[in-house]
Amino acid sequence: xxxxxxxxxxxxxxxxxxxxxxxxxxxxxxxxxxxxxxxxxxxxxxxxxxxxxxxxxxxxxxxxxxxxxxxxxxxxxxxxxxxxxxxxxxxxxxxxxxxxxxxxxxxxxxxxxxxxxxxxxxxxxxxxxxxxxxxxxxxxxxxxxxxxxxxxxxxxxxx
Amino acid sequence: xxxxxxxxxxxxxxxxxxxxxxxxxxxxxxxxxxxxxxxxxxxxxxxxxxxxxxxxxxxxxxxxxxxxxxxxxxxxxxxxxxxxxxxxxxxxxxxxxxxxxxxxxxxxxxxxxxxxxxxxxxxxxxxxxxxxxxxxxxxxxxxxxxxxxxxxxxxxxxxxxxxxxxxxxxxxxxxxxxxxxxxxxxxxxxxxxxxxxxxxxxxxxxxxxxxxxxxxxxxxxxxxxxxxxxxxxxxxxxxxxxxxxxxxxxxxxxxxxxxxxxxxxxxxxxx
Numbered sequence: 001x002x003x004x005x006x007x008x009x010x011x012x013x014x015x016x017x018x019x020x021x022x023x024x025x026x027x028x029x030x031x032x033x034x035x036x037x038x039x040x041x042x043x044x045x046x047x048x049x050x051x052x053x054x055x056x057x058x059x060x061x062x063x064x065x066x067x068x069x070x071x072x073x074x075x076x077x078x079x080x081x082x083x084x085x086x087x088x089x090x091x092x093x094x095x096x097x098x099x100x101x102x103x104x105x106x107x108x109x110x111x112x113x114x115x116x117x118x119x120x121x122x123x124x125x126x127x128x129x130x131x132x133x134x135x136x137x138x139x140x141x142x143x144x145x146x147x148x149x150x151x152x153x154x155x156x157x158x159x
Numbered sequence: 160x161x162x163x164x165x166x167x168x169x170x171x172x173x174x175x176x177x178x179x180x181x182x183x184x185x186x187x188x189x190x191x192x193x194x195x196x197x198x199x200x201x202x203x204x205x206x207x208x209x210x211x212x213x214x215x216x217x218x219x220x221x222x223x224x225x226x227x228x229x230x231x232x233x234x235x236x237x238x239x240x241x242x243x244x245x246x247x248x249x250x251x252x253x254x255x256x257x258x259x260x261x262x263x264x265x266x267x268x269x270x271x272x273x274x275x276x277x278x279x280x281x282x283x284x285x286x287x288x289x290x291x292x293x294x295x296x297x298x299x300x301x302x303x304x305x306x307x308x309x310x311x312x313x314x315x316x317x318x319x320x321x322x323x324x325x326x327x328x329x330x331x332x333x334x335x336x337x338x339x340x341x342x343x344x345x346x347x348x349x350x351x352x353x354x355x356x357x358x359x360x361x362x363x364x365x366x367x368x369x370x371x372x373x374x375x376x377x378x379x380x381x382x383x384x385x386x387x388x389x390x391x392x393x394x395x396x397x398x399x400x401x402x403x404x405x406x407x408x409x410x411x412x413x414x415x416x417x418x419x420x421x422x423x424x425x426x427x428x429x430x
Contacts, residue, residue, distance in 0.1 A: 022388075023384070076215065082170070149164065149167060149410055150163075150165075150167035150397050152202065152413060153398075153412075154201075154205035154206040155209070158172050
């Protein structure tokens with residue numbers, strides 16, 4: 001992914017950073033579909049998908065993936081894989097169908113689909129927190145929710 | 160979503176219920192054509208004529224377009240009074256009769272002072288100066304009257320167009336605009352897009368009302384997508400976002416104001 005220059009970052013309108021509840025929810029659904037597709041075919045993230053995948057992670061996690069440590073469990077032992085967000089990004093850099101997991105004397109080769117499955121399981125812990133965060137930072141409701149607004153007709157006195 | 164309701168109510172209260180400590184407000188209403196910008200203003204005027212009977216309410220209308228002050232809601236219009244400045248050359252024409260010149264009941268006035276002291280309270284005084292730019296000076300005059308005044312301006316970009324941003328003519332009005340709140344004046348204007356207005360004035364706006372199709376200000380907390388999702392209902396009324404000091408709420412404008420087809424009049428400045 002190409003890093004943005006400072007002047008390019010300054011050009012991004014502020015509202016692009018403000019994610020709403022609906023945005024987050026939609027991106028979470030997209031991410032789940034994406035990961036399920038990868039599990040089914042045991043595929044890594046292709047180069048042309050990298051940027052959109054990272055965007056999808058950022059928009060659906062809303063920084064809530066930084067606090068969740070992920071582990072690979074084998075025979076009762078736990079091998080740390082790093083925070084969920086970092087793990088997802090590093091997983092997108094893997095370009096083979098098999099991945100080596102090693103720590104000290106432990107070494108194992110697994111299908112990438114197995115790691116995708118780990119990430120998918122982790123999403124159920126991250127997504128509720130991200131949705132809560134979305135509600136906290138943004139008050140916009142879903143379209144057509146008539147009860148969310150104050151009805152004003154000019155006849156009743158505002159108390 | 161209760162917060163959206165409460166915030167909205169609090170902001171509307173700030174505009175329509177007078178508080179000596181808080182003072183007046185400078186309000187913009189933006190939205191695409193047909194998004195009920197005028198209805199929002201007419202609803203506010205209706206409220207003020209009903210609950211603030213001591214206020215003097217002034218309205219600025221556009222020329223060569225149907226007069227909106229004759230619009231009705233459920234067959235009921237606003238209490239209005241037309242004022243034309245002497246020598247301004249303003250006439251009224253009937254759009255149903257191929258722009259035939261007609262005589263509408265109105266009163267004439269000499270200058271701002273004459274207009275202000277003769278304008279009745281609790282009635283919407285629709286004023287025609289012949290030249291819309293005179294509204295800048297009139298609003299300047301109103302800051303000095305020392306009582307609660309409400310001014311409603313249609314198509315504000317005709318009074319303070321973007322191209323006048325650096326004009327010396329606009330400077331006194333920019334200085335005036337910062338005093339609206341302190342001088343107990345409520346100025347509510349509408350425009351299709353805020354970018355059409357002289358930019359020094361945009362920062363002076365206290366409260367923004369975004370109707371469907373509006374473009375939020377760069378520093379607004381409301382994002383474009385949220386405005387695009389506002390409900391547009393010809394029966395229940397359109398929704399809007401209303402923002403003040405970074406707080407925002409959602410309001411539904413229940414009343415549907417429709418043009419009175421029999422009174423399709425327009426004002427025309429002959430000069």
